[in-house]
Amino acid sequence: MLQVAAVIHVLLCMALVGLVLMHSGRDTGLGGMGFTPASQGGTHIVERNLTRLTVFVGILFFANTVLLFHLLK
Numbered sequence: 001m002l003q004v005a006a007v008i009h010v011l012l013c014m015a016l017v018g019l020v021l022m023h024s025g026r027d028t029g030l031g032g033m034g035f036t037p038a039s040q041g042g043t044h045i046v047e048r049n050l051t052r053l054t055v056f057v058g059i060l061f062f063a064n065t066v067l068l069f070h071l072l073k
Contacts, residue, residue, distance in 0.1 A: 002071045009068060012061045019054040 002068075005064060005068050005071060009061070009064050012057060012064055016054070016057050016061055019050065019057060022050060023054065
């Protein structure tokens, strides 16, 4: 069980880093390279979905961290 949780933790970590890098909307990071839509004067639906996905993956990452803590205790 510990090995499965550790592998899931690494995958969630990589996904979270990628999602956070895609959030940058001021022509920096991956956001400036065209991976996120540039909206004029409002939050685009893709940006909102990206935010929701980032929050969801962050919650999963936190829950998996707590699980790993309890497994290693």
